[in-house]
Amino acid sequence: MTGQNVVNVSADASTYVFDNDGDHSGDQHRHLARLLDPLTFGRLESAGVGPGWNCLEVGAGGGSVALWLAERVAPHGHVLATDIKPGLIPSREGLTVVRHDIVADPLPEGAFDLIHARLVLSHLPRRDRVLRRLCAALRPGGLLQLDEIDITRWAEPSVPDGHEVYGAYVRAMARVLGTAGSDPTWGARVAGEMARAGLVDVDPVRWTEVWRPGSAGLDLMISNSRHLQDRLVEAGMTPDRLREVREVMSAPGFSAPSFDIHSVLARRAFGG
Template identity: 40%
Template sequence: MADHSADRGYLLDNQQSQAGIRFDALSELFDPVTFRHIDELGLAAGMRCWEVGAGGPSVPLGLAQRVGPTGTVVATDIDVSWTRGIADGVIEVLRHDVAAEPPPAGGFDLVHARLVLVHVTDRAQALRRMIQALRPGGRLLLEDADPGLQPLLCPDESGPEQELANRLRSGFRTLMAARGADLAYGRTLPRLLREAGLADVRADAYFPVTSPACAVLEDATVRQIRHQLVAAGLATDEEIDRHLANVSSGRLDLATAPMVSAWGRRG
């Protein structure tokens, strides 16, 4: 999940110290789902892939393992600081804005974006560019959150700790919406792919209800946005400190927003 609206002040800055922690937690939570879909789509040796808004190394590296030395993985993002530590020559990394710039040269057998378009102001243009980049028969896999489908951090709101958690999550959504995020975007993906002319469109959704990685993700996210929450009058420092202590206690069942995965084939 990467900075795709820098002009509007992206809420979760990739350069902040918690960003790497967030990326690792997101990978633990969602990589198995992403690669289940990718493997079902038939990604194989020699194919050419474009990972849009990579944000972290785990998905590009997993794609590279699947396409092998005869294939190609192009990973793009506005902020490519995440590329540190990736072996030279395994992945072609490009600084790129999917909504403002033409796609990388050459057609692709697979184009994938996870937790990207919800943050892009011109989502329709970004989607057009990704479809434009597909070879005939190529597959597009989009995965994006839909906080509106399940807005609670603690679906089982059984006490004051859970109520506070849900109130702070509501504040987070308020900040995201103010920066142009579409909090009901995930559910629209199947329709958008069909309307764009893709065939064999399918979709599903996944969200963990409780996981240690959810707690890690919540802690890092709140630490990143605490100043914005306080400045906007959405929470006090005392409330945030209390919530972080509740998260670290391990007694909260923390969920994520559903991640909708939708895929289709270019004819």
Template identity: 40%
Template sequence: MRAAYSFDNDAPDAALRHELLAEILDHVTFDRLGAAGDLRGRRCLEAGAGGGSVARRLVALSGPGGRVLATDLNPRHLPHDQGYEVSRHDLTGDPVPDPPWDLIHARLVLAHIPERERILARLADALAPGGVLLIEEWLSAYPDVVLDAPDAAAAELVERYHRTVVERLLPANGADPAWAARVHAAMIDAGLTGVRTTIHAESWAGGTAGARLIAVNVAQVGDGLRDAGFTDAELDRLTALAADPRLVVRGHLTYSTTGRRG
């Protein structure tokens, strides 16, 4: 049986989540894509494409002679008029579509899938000679996330929320919040060469996209938080704190790992 995904694309707040993730991460991803080499005329696969912002970028980078396929287990948030193809695809059971690919990118995807190492190896095998695999994941399995808060009670509430999500709710659904740090070794094990990891992080103040994810998480996994002992009043305060500029938290560490098929 498939582990449940914590942040279902059918949830009412899923579209907002994709917008916030794009605001937080696209500049990091676009820098990494720029470092992957000339993609003009190349074949690019965006696995777990979410809202499609990276697929749109790949369309621009690959140009009229290239091809971009955006896949997702639930592609409902992928527009069909952006220059890329859209396909429903299950990374756990379906073959990688239409190999070989010159570039395969997946962001915040494999950490949520228990078969992550096996899937990474299958993606590596689907590369053309010289092709690049770019995997980006968040490392969130760390304590002491609050840099500043309106008061001590707010700081403790946010810390408790973070611990509950990364230590209880995500692992219960098959996710591994520490997987990002193992991608580098997994790429080497998959036979890729020139493996390199860059790590990016910054602070998130209330009202910014990063902090607003707290409110989206509360909306999407609120039942799990209640089961873990949070009251409705505490969840309401978390939602309010996500918009309060007096709250400042450490952003998750973004590990961007690239490897090339020889």
């Protein structure tokens, strides 16, 4: 079928804090794509994703990875993109979009050559169960790639101006995520969890960079300060402090290390 095929499977509520219906959702996904697509695409390309593959993109968000995969597996492959709220995912040949709750809704077993999820499982309190379900949905020899973050070593800015307010913002963001059941440190444990789930050939990569004004990372942080303003105020910030931290992140000369980004590839054993 040509174009986007949207299928209703579930509309269960989610505790995910970055609602795809929010006023700043489009900006958030654009900045995430700028920040993470180069790493994600490079890893998928190194895995050999190519024509004819059957792929599942979980929590597809703005759809940049799903579109890349659909182009990569064309003309005979197929991509199934799922999300609780899939309205931001664009259309194209070879891509089916499903409204789907990865925690509760069924997946076909042994069906996919590749499953990819980015910044999804860390937001799910039952992520261990979801990981096992994803493993079961792989065909023998199929690949799972999980891209997640770890804020454990998320350092303060490298310049004194804005040190205090930026640090307060980072800590408030961590509290917002934790209150919603997310674990923004889970990236460091992804490789071990995948191995414990029975996957083999586990291949982790950790990536960091320095963010400066106009970078995808700081643009994402500025967008998040608006997207989550009410939650951030509940977590101890004030509207004035949020305006201040936006000014700090936009000021010439400001720089701050990124959080750690972990990209882990692993394979379902042929006998598994």
